[in-house]
Amino acid sequence: AQTVTQSQPEMSVQEAETVTLSCTYDTSESDYYLFWYKQPPSRQMILVIRQEAYKQQNATENRFSVNFQKAAKSFSLKISDSQLGDAAMYFCAYTGNQFYFGTGTSLTVIP
Amino acid sequence: KAGVTQTPRYLIKTRGQQVTLSCSPISGHRSVSWYQQTPGQGLQFLFEYFSETQRNKGNFPGRFSGRQFSNSRSEMNVSTLELGDSALYLCASSLDQGYNSPLHFGNGTRLTVT
Numbered sequence: 062a063q064t065v066t067q068s069q070p071e072m073s074v075q076e077a078e079t080v081t082l083s084c085t086y087d088t089s090e091s092d093y094y095l096f097w098y099k100q101p102p103s104r105q106m107i108l109v110i111r112q113e114a115y116k117q118q119n120a121t122e123n124r125f126s127v128n129f130q131k132a133a134k135s136f137s138l139k140i141s142d143s144q145l146g147d148a149a150m151y152f153c154a155y156t157g158n159q160f161y162f163g164t165g166t167s168l169t170v171i172p
Numbered sequence: 173k174a175g176v177t178q179t180p181r182y183l184i185k186t187r188g189q190q191v192t193l194s195c196s197p198i199s200g201h202r203s204v205s206w207y208q209q210t211p212g213q214g215l216q217f218l219f220e221y222f223s224e225t226q227r228n229k230g231n232f233p234g235r236f237s238g239r240q241f242s243n244s245r246s247e248m249n250v251s252t253l254e255l256g257d258s259a260l261y262l263c264a265s266s267l268d269q270g271y272n273s274p275l276h277f278g279n280g281t282r283l284t285v286t
Contacts, residue, residue: 093271094271094272096274096275098275098277103279104260104279104280105175105277105278105279105280106262106264106275106277107277108274108275108276111274113272152214152215156271156272157271158228158271159205159217159220159228159230159271160205160215160217160271160275161217162207162214162215163214164212164213164214165214
């Protein structure tokens, strides 16, 4: 069965610093997609970044980048130059025949 | 382009009642999926509809049902409400049937069962 694990329920980072959120997943598939979503207090889930499993190059979107280790089934999110607006719940997701989400990491940004 | 719209934003119901939640996807999106979000459980997949057909269903009891209309709008119904059904219900739409398309979420409906 496909599962997604986020082992850090809470994380904090100083403004302007870098933080890495961890995510591991379990699958027997070779072709799939991985996503990071952000959920601020407004509740709306927002797509942060997407990674295709067949691509070895790590995805990058401005200050957000991933470290995708396919053999280790690891998909971590790095946020550089953290800003107050980055404070939110972050969910890692894997897609096989449906979307599977982790339980989330609550990120606090300290001014 | 308008985003995914969910109504109502908040609902308070009594145990044993039934409830219907509504979701209007982004224009042009034909896939609509529903998720239950509770603290500590993350998002649990309920079901997905594509072109009025249920394509996939999560591991929820039959009290949870849904449907999709020809204009892609979707409704979710929960009958015989239980206290444990209290949660944030999120609807998401995507452009096509493949699972490589990102989900676009609404703001959710917060259901409280007393």
